[in-house]
Amino acid sequence: MKCADCVRLINQVDRELSHEEGRQLQDHIAGCEHCQSMLLQEVDEVDADLSKPWPIVSASDHFTEKVMAEILQVEELQQGPIRRKKWSGSRLWQRAGITAAVLLLALTVGVVSSPTLAHYVTSIFSESFIVEMQRGGDLGFSQKVNQKVTDQGITMLVDEILVDPLKMYVSIRFFTEQNQELEASIEFENKDNRIFLSDQNGKYIRTEVQHSYGFETLYLPENIPNDLILNLKVNRLDLHNEAYTKDEKKVNPTYGSWHLKVPVSLEKSKSATQTIPIHKTYTSPQGFILEADRLVLTPMESKLILSSKMNEQELARMESRVQAGVKVYNSLYPDKVTAQELWDFFGTNATVMWEIVDEKGKVVMDTNGADGEFYGPIEPNKKLTYRTVYIEKAEPSDLLLTFTPADLNKQPLTFTNEGNTFVLKSFRIAPEPNPAHGTSGYVGIVEAEFTYHQDSYEYRGIDAIGLGIVKMEKEDRSTEKDRPHAITITIRDFPKGRENQPVTITASQLVKRYENVDWSFDMVSPAR
Amino acid sequence: MEEDQEWVKQVLGGDSHAFAHLVNKYKNRVCSLLVRMGNSPEDAEDFAQSAFVNAYKSLQKYDASRPFSAWLNKIAINCCLQAWRRAEKHPSVPLQESNTAHTYEENPESFYLALEKQNELFAVMEELASHYRIVLTLRYFEEMSYQEIAETMQVPVTTVQVHLYRAKKKLRELMGKRGKLHEMC
Numbered sequence: 001m002k003c004a005d006c007v008r009l010i011n012q013v014d015r016e017l018s019h020e021e022g023r024q025l026q027d028h029i030a031g032c033e034h035c036q037s038m039l040l041q042e043v044d045e046v047d048a049d050l051s052k053p054w055p056i057v058s059a060s061d062h063f064t065e066k067v068m069a070e071i072l073q074v075e076e077l078q079q080g081p082i083r084r085k086k087w088s089g090s091r092l093w094q095r096a097g098i099t100a101a102v103l104l105l106a107l108t109v110g111v112v113s114s115p116t117l118a119h120y121v122t123s124i125f126s127e128s129f130i131v132e133m134q135r136g137g138d139l140g141f142s143q144k145v146n147q148k149v150t151d152q153g154i155t156m157l158v159d160e161i162l163v164d165p166l167k168m169y170v171s172i173r174f175f176t177e178q179n180q181e182l183e184a185s186i187e188f189e190n191k192d193n194r195i196f197l198s199d200q201n202g203k204y205i206r207t208e209v210q211h212s213y214g215f216e217t218l219y220l221p222e223n224i225p226n227d228l229i230l231n232l233k234v235n236r237l238d239l240h241n242e243a244y245t246k247d248e249k250k251v252n253p254t255y256g257s258w259h260l261k262v263p264v265s266l267e268k269s270k271s272a273t274q275t276i277p278i279h280k281t282y283t284s285p286q287g288f289i290l291e292a293d294r295l296v297l298t299p300m301e302s303k304l305i306l307s308s309k310m311n312e313q314e315l316a317r318m319e320s321r322v323q324a325g326v327k328v329y330n331s332l333y334p335d336k337v338t339a340q341e342l343w344d345f346f347g348t349n350a351t352v353m354w355e356i357v358d359e360k361g362k363v364v365m366d367t368n369g370a371d372g373e374f375y376g377p378i379e380p381n382k383k384l385t386y387r388t389v390y391i392e393k394a395e396p397s398d399l400l401l402t403f404t405p406a407d408l409n410k411q412p413l414t415f416t417n418e419g420n421t422f423v424l425k426s427f428r429i430a431p432e433p434n435p436a437h438g439t440s441g442y443v444g445i446v447e448a449e450f451t452y453h454q455d456s457y458e459y460r461g462i463d464a465i466g467l468g469i470v471k472m473e474k475e476d477r478s479t480e481k482d483r484p485h486a487i488t489i490t491i492r493d494f495p496k497g498r499e500n501q502p503v504t505i506t507a508s509q510l511v512k513r514y515e516n517v518d519w520s521f522d523m524v525s526p527a528r
Numbered sequence: 529m530e531e532d533q534e535w536v537k538q539v540l541g542g543d544s545h546a547f548a549h550l551v552n553k554y555k556n557r558v559c560s561l562l563v564r565m566g567n568s569p570e571d572a573e574d575f576a577q578s579a580f581v582n583a584y585k586s587l588q589k590y591d592a593s594r595p596f597s598a599w600l601n602k603i604a605i606n607c608c609l610q611a612w613r614r615a616e617k618h619p620s621v622p623l624q625e626s627n628t629a630h631t632y633e634e635n636p637e638s639f640y641l642a643l644e645k646q647n648e649l650f651a652v653m654e655e656l657a658s659h660y661r662i663v664l665t666l667r668y669f670e671e672m673s674y675q676e677i678a679e680t681m682q683v684p685v686t687t688v689q690v691h692l693y694r695a696k697k698k699l700r701e702l703m704g705k706r707g708k709l710h711e712m713c
Contacts, residue, residue, distance in 0.1 A: 009690075010690050010693055010694065011694070011697065012694075022683070022684055022686060022687045022690075023684070025686050025687075025690060026684045026685070026686035026687070029686050029689070030686075038693075039689045039690065039692075039693045046649070046696055046699050046700050046703065047696065049649050050649070050664065050667075050668040050696075051668060054560065054564065054668065054669045055560070055647075055650075056556050056557065056560045057556065057559050057560040057563045057569065057572070058556050058559070059555040059556055059558075059559045059573060059576065060573060063551070063555050063559075063573060063576070063577070064548055064551045064552050064555060066577060067548075067551045067555075067577050067580045067581065068545070068547070068548050068551065070577065070581050071544060071547060071580070071581055071584050072544060127552060434704070434705060
């Protein structure tokens with residue numbers, strides 16, 4: 001085989017090598033440095049991307065249990081009928097009592113043992129990849145429930161609850177009469193099913209409920225009593241058909257009556273929770289009222305309870321932005337919006353980014369995009385300082401850039417919007433490198449210079465009316481905000497000849513980021 | 529690794545429950561490997577379950593001087609390849625990204641950008657023939673040597689090299705076709 005044959009074979013990517021070809025290639029490559037080096041040449045972007053860590057796919061919640069159930073079955077079969085035990089369920093955790101007892105003894109006499117083993121047999125929450133759940137499970141704040149109710153041949157089991165004064169995680173599972181676990185879900189946002197808390201006298205306690213990571217999560221209000229009743233009224237179950245395809249998940253609604261009242265005690269987690277009262281209010285120069293209420297350190301997490309709202313002045317300004325947004329939107333699009341819809345979308349609160357630092361200036365807690373939550377212990381008796389990093393708020397935009405593209409090459413056009421200045425300097429049409437079927441095959445490119453107001457962060461929802469998608473390639477403008485920045489606006493699917501007709505570019509949102517917010521205060525972490 | 533050996537010792541000493549630690553530790557890694565090889569998440573879990581059970585059954589044969597994870601992965605790959613051979617079909621299901629567990633050390637924005645970029649690459653990988661996907665997975669996810677891949681797939685080392693070369697070439701072609709390569713720059 002010659003090098004040319006070898007290269008030809010190697011590059012035929014769409015057919016598989018025959019065994020004979022493989023052998024011939026091997027013979028040739030073994031003695032040919034040129035072909036060897038061609039094969040091993042790996043440095044390019046694809047290679048670099050492949051070489052980065054690949055994402056890890058999570059196994060399903062009960063994977064370990066399933067494996068262990070099968071292993072223990074194998075074990076039993078190997079050991080023969082005499083030693084075979086009859087397990088009541090498929091849960092490893094229910095079957096691990098002996099191990100747990102042995103382990104407890106081992107720990108008592110000081111034999112070195114993995115602490116995770118103790119936790120693993122203690123709580124299903126210990127197995128979670130959610131840090132707060134894992135911590136709560138590991139620290140023993142999970143409550144075994146094992147309450148069940150059967151109807152229509154289906155048993156609903158509430159097996160464990162993990163609770164602290166901020167959140168309650170509830171694990172609900174379903175089984176057939178043969179004790180086979182069913183893949184089922186309950187939707188609580190409908191009239192059939194309810195999950196709610198009450199006090200011991202049956203008084204309803206308002207909570208927000210979310211389904212996440214295989215658990216129902218109830219967000220608890222402040223000053224919640226120690227003794228609660230979790231009320232579950234399930235009248236409709238959605239059983240998932242195992243034969244579903246990825247695109248079409250088959251769900252069979254099954255009706256019945258699965259009602260349970262589960263007593264839950266907050267006593268243990270409440271006694272382990274510390275609260276630093278803050279009760280501080282601040283109004284930013286832009287009219288955002290920030291209220292830091294308290295810092296709560298529970299066994300599972302630490303959370304700063306901080307809220308934001310607008311003052312009257314900012315509400316009035318927002319109302320004018322809403323009206324302007326409605327006007328522009330309704331003048332451009334056939335589907336109309338109302339002011340109320342925009343208010344509902346944008347809301348009256350802001351995103352507040354903050355951090356809490358210790359005496360050395362080390363950040364011990366911050367928003368980190370996680371809605372004010374953080375996970376990690378804080379040392380006792382330390383002076384902590386809260387600092388606001390910035391306040392961000394999206395508002396309706398009335399940006400309107402209307403221009404005739406071809407004319408830009410003769411005369412640049414300048415627009416202003418909300419203190420931002422846009423100079424559209426030139427226009428050209430270029431072939432789309434990889435045009436989609438049914439498109440013009442061209443893109444329109446506007447070279448521009450933007451000068452942003454110091455509070456403007458970015459426009460979102462940019463659209464060229466009646467044309468293709470608009471992309472703005474921006475310079476990094478994290479510094480020197482007030483200088484002009486070169487921007488390339490690319491309008492996809494731009495028909496040739498269209499450059500002599502007016503084009504309108506608009507944006508649905510303008511995000512403002514206020515960095516000149518000077519609010520900080522000190523507090524002391526509790527003695528533990 | 530020492531921790532793994534300790535658990536293996538406990539299992540071999542009669543405490544089968546200790547095996548759950550190994551399952552817990554490696555389940556996501558094994559499932560990821562199998563998904564990347566081209567299996568649906570459901571099939572990947574089935575193969576992973578078989579792999580763990582097989583590993584448990586043949587734990588006596590495990591050479592404790594070598595990493596447990598490498599031994600386990602080999603079992604998982606064999607489980608999958610055997611199942612494919614039995615079914616005489618190669619999977620072509622899309623890879624699923626919704627259930628991935630990631631961490632980021634830089635800022636969230638750059639993390640998500642990198643993630644998006646990588647997800648595009650994985651999306652394009654779906655279009656590759658399964659033998660290309662397997663060599664890419666073994667080489668880049670498992671970080672196996674050419675020799676190890678050759679042994680696992682029972683093909684000559686040259687075939688592995690050619691498959692890898694072709695897989696990346698095809699990947700570049702597909703990325704180019706989708707017009708994604710230039711956006712990634």
